[in-house]
Amino acid sequence: MDYINSNKEAWEEAFEHRAPGWCGDIVKRLQEEPYPFLKTELIEEFKKVDFTNKTVGQFCCNNGRELLSLMKFGAEKGIGFDIAENMVAWANGIARETNMKCSFIATNILEIDESYHNSFDFILITIGAITWFEDLRALFRKVFLCMKENGVLIINDMHPVTNMLAFMGEDNFDEKVPNKMINSYFKQDPWVENHGMGYMCQEAYDSKTFYSFSHTFSSVFNSVILNGLTLIRLREFQHDISNSLAHLENQGIPLSYILVARK
Numbered sequence: 001m002d003y004i005n006s007n008k009e010a011w012e013e014a015f016e017h018r019a020p021g022w023c024g025d026i027v028k029r030l031q032e033e034p035y036p037f038l039k040t041e042l043i044e045e046f047k048k049v050d051f052t053n054k055t056v057g058q059f060c061c062n063n064g065r066e067l068l069s070l071m072k073f074g075a076e077k078g079i080g081f082d083i084a085e086n087m088v089a090w091a092n093g094i095a096r097e098t099n100m101k102c103s104f105i106a107t108n109i110l111e112i113d114e115s116y117h118n119s120f121d122f123i124l125i126t127i128g129a130i131t132w133f134e135d136l137r138a139l140f141r142k143v144f145l146c147m148k149e150n151g152v153l154i155i156n157d158m159h160p161v162t163n164m165l166a167f168m169g170e171d172n173f174d175e176k177v178p179n180k181m182i183n184s185y186f187k188q189d190p191w192v193e194n195h196g197m198g199y200m201c202q203e204a205y206d207s208k209t210f211y212s213f214s215h216t217f218s219s220v221f222n223s224v225i226l227n228g229l230t231l232i233r234l235r236e237f238q239h240d241i242s243n244s245l246a247h248l249e250n251q252g253i254p255l256s257y258i259l260v261a262r263k
């Protein structure tokens with residue numbers, strides 16, 4: 001199964017189906033808000049970093065909104081990578097319009113060109129990115145190769161425990177028991193979905209196929225450290241960053257996390 005190519009086509013189709021208002025105000029928000037499109041805990045982490053003269057990168061950057069916002073912390077240069085060609089073209093247009101020193105490259109992360117190796121002081125990976133990779137060791141190998149010595153990686157994602165839950169709107173969601181654990185934490189086979197990409201498109205449609213993968217916390221952690229990165233900080237939160245699990249916030253269930261590691 002060529003899951004990477006299928007995901008490329010499905011994500012490009014999702015961008016074509018994006019809701020009319022989705023990020024339509026990006027230029028205005030970048031100009032008027034200090035750090036739009038960034039979660040509160042990420043802003044806290046970024047405030048601990050001196051971005052002066054630094055090159056920052058984002059893997060699976062989607063339409064670039066988070067990286068463009070991160071640039072407002074004062075980095076010298078930003079480069080975002082995403083497999084969806086139409087998103088990357090759109091993001092480059094926004095970077096030009098806002099005059100930000102940011103560019104976007106269309107590529108499968110696992111095939112990022114060697115010319116980007118040893119290039120980044122800082123790499124960002126946000127919610128919903130690592131799930132597209134079956135082999136996390138290969139993903140974090142690429143992170144390691146692209147980072148300079150002492151470079152910092154920050155991941156902000158949904159907690160792996162959330163893979164066990166049914167999401168509102170899914171067939172097996174039980175509103176009487178919304179915290180019911182219905183999937184194995186150790187699920188090996190991919191999630192196979194054809195209902196579009198809700199957070200961008202709002203309305204479901206018969207989409208091309210998305211293939212994604214569950215990863216346990218230990219597989220994320222081990223793939224990072226076995227690739228030569230040193231763990232600096234791990235934070236777990238009881239609040240939702242997915243806009244899908246707000247009804248489970250502050251009930252003792254880990255919903256999101258931040259991992260900080262250094263090369």
Ligand SMILES: C[S@@+](CC[C@H](N)C(=O)[O-])C[C@H]1O[C@@H](n2cnc3c(N)ncnc32)[C@H](O)[C@@H]1O
Nearest residue numbers: 011060062082083084108109126127128129132
């Ligand atoms: C959920 S977004 C993550 C970024 C951001 N947090 C967001 O919510 O928009 C996932 C992105 O991963 C990209 N993607 C999926 N597989 C990829 C791959 N193999 N290489 C590069 N990008 C990939 C998709 O095109 C999509 O833009």
